[in-house]
Amino acid sequence: MDYDTIAAISTPMGEGAIAIVRLSGEEAISIADQLFRGIGGKKLADQSSHTIHYGHLVDPASGQTAEEVMVSVMKGPKTFTKEDVVEINCHGGIVSVNRVLQLVLKQGARLAEPGEFTKRAFLNGRIDLSQAEAVMDLIRAKSDKAMNIALGQMEGRLSKLIRRLRQEILEVLAHVEVNIDYPEYDDVEEMTHKMMEEKARFIREEIKKLLQTSQQGKILREGLSTAIVGRPNVGKSSLLNILAQENKAIVTDIPGTTRDVIEEYVNVRGVPLRLLDTAGIRETEDIVEQIGVERSRQVLKQADLILLVLNYSDQLTKEDEALFEAVKGMETIVIVNKTDLPQQIDLERVKELAKNHKLVTTSLLEDRGVDELEEAIASLFFTGSIEAKDVTYVSNSRHIALLNQALKAIEDVMIGVESDTPIDIVQIDLTRTWEFLGEIIGDSVHESLIDQLFSQFCLGK
Numbered sequence: 001m002d003y004d005t006i007a008a009i010s011t012p013m014g015e016g017a018i019a020i021v022r023l024s025g026e027e028a029i030s031i032a033d034q035l036f037r038g039i040g041g042k043k044l045a046d047q048s049s050h051t052i053h054y055g056h057l058v059d060p061a062s063g064q065t066a067e068e069v070m071v072s073v074m075k076g077p078k079t080f081t082k083e084d085v086v087e088i089n090c091h092g093g094i095v096s097v098n099r100v101l102q103l104v105l106k107q108g109a110r111l112a113e114p115g116e117f118t119k120r121a122f123l124n125g126r127i128d129l130s131q132a133e134a135v136m137d138l139i140r141a142k143s144d145k146a147m148n149i150a151l152g153q154m155e156g157r158l159s160k161l162i163r164r165l166r167q168e169i170l171e172v173l174a175h176v177e178v179n180i181d182y183p184e185y186d187d188v189e190e191m192t193h194k195m196m197e198e199k200a201r202f203i204r205e206e207i208k209k210l211l212q213t214s215q216q217g218k219i220l221r222e223g224l225s226t227a228i229v230g231r232p233n234v235g236k237s238s239l240l241n242i243l244a245q246e247n248k249a250i251v252t253d254i255p256g257t258t259r260d261v262i263e264e265y266v267n268v269r270g271v272p273l274r275l276l277d278t279a280g281i282r283e284t285e286d287i288v289e290q291i292g293v294e295r296s297r298q299v300l301k302q303a304d305l306i307l308l309v310l311n312y313s314d315q316l317t318k319e320d321e322a323l324f325e326a327v328k329g330m331e332t333i334v335i336v337n338k339t340d341l342p343q344q345i346d347l348e349r350v351k352e353l354a355k356n357h358k359l360v361t362t363s364l365l366e367d368r369g370v371d372e373l374e375e376a377i378a379s380l381f382f383t384g385s386i387e388a389k390d391v392t393y394v395s396n397s398r399h400i401a402l403l404n405q406a407l408k409a410i411e412d413v414m415i416g417v418e419s420d421t422p423i424d425i426v427q428i429d430l431t432r433t434w435e436f437l438g439e440i441i442g443d444s445v446h447e448s449l450i451d452q453l454f455s456q457f458c459l460g461k
């Protein structure tokens with residue numbers, strides 16, 4: 001399909017050695033040629049694909065030289081969008097890169113909408129929808145593990161799995177058709193029922209397996225919201241600082257990565273924690289002290305993980321006990337801090353209170369016990385097989401929702417088969433399963449959904 005030629009700044013706004021303006025579409029090369037003055041008057045259109053050329057951009061209206069540039073020429077279909085792509089590398093800085101963008105827009109390119117390059121790659125059949133979403137995840141990845149998920153998904157690992165499942169369903173559906181068209185063959189019907197039951201069970205298990213990874217996948221993608229609670233002066237701020245210092249937030253070197261949101265995340269052995277800030281700590285502190293347990297429970301409810309800090313060199317108080325009450329049933333690690341000071345706390349009582357939680361002793365002042373704490377955090381979320389490298393994680397909420405719908409539909413198929421419902425009725429639920437799975441990779445997705453998804457991208461991607 002032919003679309004108009006789009007252009008955008010593809011590097012982050014701000015200071016940098018170089019910046020890139022990218023064009024994609026039928027006119028990409030001719031638009032660049034109207035501006036480009038290369039050595040010996042060479043034309044970009046005459047150059048072989050995937051080559052880069054030094055020269056200047058000249059404003060045709062004024063005849064003035066605007067920029068010194070390197071221009072890459074990439075002819076479709078072996079490009080990201082499958083269209084002709086030109087990348088103009090110019091000096092970094094907002095002024096020069098904007099000037100280049102204005103020049104190409106004046107020559108007839110249209111400013112790309114957010115995510116439009118990736119959308120074209122999808123529309124031109126270069127990647128499927130789950131891969132396109134992976135590009136977005138990659139840009140936003142907050143930890144190396146999250147990045148690995150996105151990379152796997154971009155390579156099409158999830159798509160491949162989904163395609164295989166859909167193929168299995170299609171085979172059963174074909175069988176059902178035969179069955180309906182040739183009702184005189186009784187043995188075909190019997191076989192269809194049996195096959196339907198077997199396949200439905202298999203597909204249900206596969207979908208369940210995928211959904212099991214989603215909890216971890218979501219955490220890796222979105223971070224684990226973590227509350228540090230405890231009485232005043234037990235060492236909450238110190239803990240926050242140590243975690244933040246020792247675990248530098250991952251900054252990717254992928255072009256287009258925005259760095260602003262990363263600061264609030266710390267990456268503990270591959271688990272991204274979204275820590276409640278110091279203000280949040282003060283808030284929970286006040287709440288525990290003044291408003292009481294009920295309210296603090298409300299605040300704590302929003303956290304996926306709670307770090308409950310106690311003071312080794314102080315006796316347990318009513319407030320400490322109230323905190324234990326408040327975190328009942330929640331994922332909690334109890335930290336007994338200040339072990340460098342003389343013991344005052346009743347450790348037996350602490351062990352009793354913490355019997356459903358992990359317990360770690362630390363001296364944050366002397367940097368002792370921090371390793372054990374990190375180990376405890378990591379092992380809470382990566383147990384057993386889940387950490388295995390070849391697992392396909394599902395981390396995208398849209399995918400999770402669709403998988404849940406597919407699971408429901410396939411369970412309806414099983415109920416139908418078990419209660420001897422006529423096969424052409426059961427077929428309806430099986431077809432629905434097939435459709436829900438299809439939506440994950442973008443078969444049969446509604447156009448407005450596509451627009452919505454792609455508009456979430458960074459501009460220039």
Ligand code: GDP
Pocket residue numbers: 230231232233234235236237238239337338339340341362363364365366
């Ligand atoms: P918060 O009020 O719970 O945030 O506690 P802070 O982190 O502000 O710590 C209160 C005081 O305890 C500070 O003076 C810290 O330096 C000190 N502190 C924190 N951890 C330790 C520790 O392990 N041992 C000792 N001796 N002092 C600590």
